[in-house]
Amino acid sequence: MTKVVVAMSGGVDSSAAAALILEQGYEVVGMMLRLWSEPGKEDTNRCCTPDSMAQARRVAAKLDIPFYVIDAKDVFRETVVEYFLEGYARGETPNPCLICNRKIRWTFLLDHALALGAEYMATGHYARRTSGEDGRVHLLRAVDRSKDQSYVLHILTQEKLKHALFPVGDYPKPEIRRIAEKHGLPTASRKDSQDLCFLAGDDYRSFLQRNAAHMLQPGEIVTRDGKVLGEHNGLPNYTIGQRKGLGIASPVPLYVLGKDAVSNRIIVGTQEELGSSELTARDVNWVSGEAPAGSFRAEVKIRYTAKEAEAWVTPMDNGSRVQVRFDAPQRDVTAGQAAVFYQGDLLIGGGIII
Amino acid sequence: MIYLDYSATTPVDSRVLDAMTPFFNASFGNPSSVHRYGQVAESAVDSAREMVASMLNCRPDEIIFTSCGSESDNLAIRGAAYAIRERTGAKRILASRAEHPAVTNTLKHLEKYEGFLIEWLDVDERGRVSPEKVAEAICEDTAIVSVMYANNEIGTINPIKEIAKVCRSKNILFHTDAVQAAAYLPIDVQSLGVDMMSLGAHKFYGPKGVGALFVRKGTPLISHLTGGGQEFNLRAGTQNVPYIVGFAEALRLTVMERERRAAHVKPLRDRIIGAVLETIPDSRLTGDWESRLPHHASFVFKDVDGNLLLALLDAAGFACSSGSACKTGNPEPSEVMNAIGLSREWGLGSLRVTLGVQTTPADVDSFLKVLPGLVEKARKLKLNRHD
Numbered sequence: 202m203t204k205v206v207v208a209m210s211g212g213v214d215s216s217a218a219a220a221l222i223l224e225q226g227y228e229v230v231g232m233m234l235r236l237w238s239e240p241g242k243e244d245t246n247r248c249c250t251p252d253s254m255a256q257a258r259r260v261a262a263k264l265d266i267p268f269y270v271i272d273a274k275d276v277f278r279e280t281v282v283e284y285f286l287e288g289y290a291r292g293e294t295p296n297p298c299l300i301c302n303r304k305i306r307w308t309f310l311l312d313h314a315l316a317l318g319a320e321y322m323a324t325g326h327y328a329r330r331t332s333g334e335d336g337r338v339h340l341l342r343a344v345d346r347s348k349d350q351s352y353v354l355h356i357l358t359q360e361k362l363k364h365a366l367f368p369v370g371d372y373p374k375p376e377i378r379r380i381a382e383k384h385g386l387p388t389a390s391r392k393d394s395q396d397l398c399f400l401a402g403d404d405y406r407s408f409l410q411r412n413a414a415h416m417l418q419p420g421e422i423v424t425r426d427g428k429v430l431g432e433h434n435g436l437p438n439y440t441i442g443q444r445k446g447l448g449i450a451s452p453v454p455l456y457v458l459g460k461d462a463v464s465n466r467i468i469v470g471t472q473e474e475l476g477s478s479e480l481t482a483r484d485v486n487w488v489s490g491e492a493p494a495g496s497f498r499a500e501v502k503i504r505y506t507a508k509e510a511e512a513w514v515t516p517m518d519n520g521s522r523v524q525v526r527f528d529a530p531q532r533d534v535t536a537g538q539a540a541v542f543y544q545g546d547l548l549i550g551g552g553i554i555i
Numbered sequence: 556m557i558y559l560d561y562s563a564t565t566p567v568d569s570r571v572l573d574a575m576t577p578f579f580n581a582s583f584g585n586p587s588s589v590h591r592y593g594q595v596a597e598s599a600v601d602s603a604r605e606m607v608a609s610m611l612n613c614r615p616d617e618i619i620f621t622s623c624g625s626e627s628d629n630l631a632i633r634g635a636a637y638a639i640r641e642r643t644g645a646k647r648i649l650a651s652r653a654e655h656p657a658v659t660n661t662l663k664h665l666e667k668y669e670g671f672l673i674e675w676l677d678v679d680e681r682g683r684v685s686p687e688k689v690a691e692a693i694c695e696d697t698a699i700v701s702v703m704y705a706n707n708e709i710g711t712i713n714p715i716k717e718i719a720k721v722c723r724s725k726n727i728l729f730h731t732d733a734v735q736a737a738a739y740l741p742i743d744v745q746s747l748g749v750d751m752m753s754l755g756a757h758k759f760y761g762p763k764g765v766g767a768l769f770v771r772k773g774t775p776l777i778s779h780l781t782g783g784g785q786e787f788n789l790r791a792g793t794q795n796v797p798y799i800v801g802f803a804e805a806l807r808l809t810v811m812e813r814e815r816r817a818a819h820v821k822p823l824r825d826r827i828i829g830a831v832l833e834t835i836p837d838s839r840l841t842g843d844w845e846s847r848l849p850h851h852a853s854f855v856f857k858d859v860d861g862n863l864l865l866a867l868l869d870a871a872g873f874a875c876s877s878g879s880a881c882k883t884g885n886p887e888p889s890e891v892m893n894a895i896g897l898s899r900e901w902g903l904g905s906l907r908v909t910l911g912v913q914t915t916p917a918d919v920d921s922f923l924k925v926l927p928g929l930v931e932k933a934r935k936l937k938l939n940r941h942d
Contacts, residue, residue: 234884235883235884235885254883254884269862269866269869270862270884271866271884272860272862272884272885272886274884274885312936312939313863313936316867316932316933316936317866317867317870318870318871
């Protein structure tokens with residue numbers, strides 16, 4: 202029988218994923234990662250508290266599948282947490298879920314799943330994968346668009362996608378809860394998780410304060426033409442498009458337009474100055490394995506929760522970078538977040554905004 | 556699945572189960588009751604006590620039934636610590652660094668909340684406590700010495716007789732945790748010379764949830780589970796009659812069949828040790844080569860996540876254990892691994908393989924066929940994790 206490892210988190214989606222995979226007739230093994238927590242905050246870390254681990258274990262027992270916890274503390278700290286801190290040090294707003302999916306879930310955990318003899322690894326992500334006629338595997342948005350999580354999966358290569366299953370992507374969320382209930386899974390009514398797991402329910406600013414206080418150096422708040430308007434208390438404390446909390450008296454509302462890590466400055470301007478009609482992205486992954494030959498039309502999503510916008514996407518440097526030109530200017534284009542390109546439901550690729 | 560974790564627990568022998576069954580339903584009385592139901596149950600407990608006493612070569616009223624080996628350790632150490640302190644004021648307890656958590660955590664508790672002083676005796680790299688070290692460490696203020704008979708993680712057998720002799724010559728109370736030892740080693744308390752000895756039935760084909768403590772007549776002991784007057788006022792609570800009957804029957808069978816059981820597992824165990832050390836690079840035996848439980852093989856592999864190895868083995872159909880066994884993915888080398896001086900890179904990669912009556916040569920063959928590959932796999936995953 203074909204073996205599938207289900208990456209479990211103790212939440213309803215991955216629990217239902219395990220149930221669905223089991224229904225499909227595979228041999229199922231549950232696996233959970235032990236991720237890093239700040240020393241002393243182990244109990245509040247969202248995705249691997251003793252509680253969520255106990256939940257996942259109960260689900261596995263209910264489904265009568267083996268369940269193993271894999272220690273990923275060191276690798277998580279060395280990759281995801283470092284990436285998060287380095288991103289802020291560069292003046293970006295990093296998205297650690299992206300690197301976690303790339304290096305932890307779809308490398309570290311997938312390696313463990315394959316070592317266990319699995320052919321596939323299933324997760325509770327809302328996304329779909331289909332096999333194309335050309336032998337390639339396609340990554341599609343979830344049926345339930347409001348829950349679609351394909352954005353964080355744009356990092357998947359053909360090699361990884363070949364081993365990936367997303368059983369919940371075919372269902373609307375209420376249906377997933379119903380499936381969990383039908384199987385009597387104790388996680389059926391658990392609430393959805395929101396924030397970053399290792400922030401332990403805390404604001405990222407206080408996390409930085411504790412773990413990288415040196416980054417929070419006060420500096421100048423300036424206009425585009427260099428006029429100093431005030432002082433900020435550390436670049437990471439501000440996000441692009443932010444209006445409140447700047448502490449500047451001004452006749453017109455001012456917004457954060459950009460951050461300059463080199464001069465440790467925040468650039469502000471009026472609402473009219475906000476927004477850009479183009480962006481450049483680096484470290485682009487093309488899900489098909491090949492960059493398109495020339496510019497193409499796509500709907501581009503510039504953060505996990507953003508609405509996609511029509512644009513021209515132009516591959517550069519053999520496809521390792523792209524330029525995206527939007528039909529209409531976009532607010533809050535933020536360095537460190539991903540720009541992900543879709544054509545309808547099909548995910549073409551994505552990269553990190555610079 | 557092939558079960559190679561008999562030190563964790565054993566299946567209940569069907570003969571033991573047969574002995575227990577009538578006391579769940581047909582003869583369900585409370586041993587404390589005056590009526591016939593109670594008398595039948597009381598008689599069953601008394602017979603069990605006599606049986607255990609004869610296996611241990613002691614008096615029946617020196618046997619206290621408990622709920623498990625850990626409870627026996629707690630009763631022995633707490634009970635004697637309080638009683639001796641009350642009597643003489645002595646508040647120092649000596650114990651080896653490689654004890655079971657039932658002992659170490661009880662001692663830490665006594666130290667933190669009750670003001671006792673714990674002195675941890677070093678073990679050598681094979682996990683043995685030397686009688687000379689015990690002799691040196693004993694002082695006027697020493698109340699109790701506690702050294703386990705055989706170690707659960709590394710199988711090492713301690714020179715209990717010699718340690719008991721040292722303690723007796725200095726008139727110090729000596730307790731031994733014999734939970735792992737009882738399945739394979741002599742448990743004659745007169746010949747061993749111990750004052751208190753803890754046992755648990757499920758390590759020798761009895762049920763979980765029942766243990767016993769031998770307490771030599773005259774040993775000062777205060778009850779720590781208070782209530783009715785059961786177990787000579789030392790352990791309150793209605794006796795678990797079927798389990799106590801099961802304990803006695805399992806122990807009886809163990810003493811009768813001990814040599815045969817040892818003769819069955821030892822050659823298989825030796826084959827495992829030989830093959831592992833020969834075929835797996837960067838592997839070491841933990842514990843002693845000679846002075847070792849006959850069913851027990853334990854290793855460390857450098858740069859291997861022991862938990863992961865257990866998962867791989869489980870997926871391949873083999874149930875084993877590890878000194879850092881942890882179901883929450885938060886492995887730390889056990890105190891035993893630290894006590895025998897292993898570094899973290901070795902100590903996290905431990906594997907315990909323990910055999911039993913149902914282990915066959917074919918089981919061992921198939922285990923030895925897959926183990927080297929799985930160790931290699933686990934090592935690769937640990938070393939290549941940044942790719």
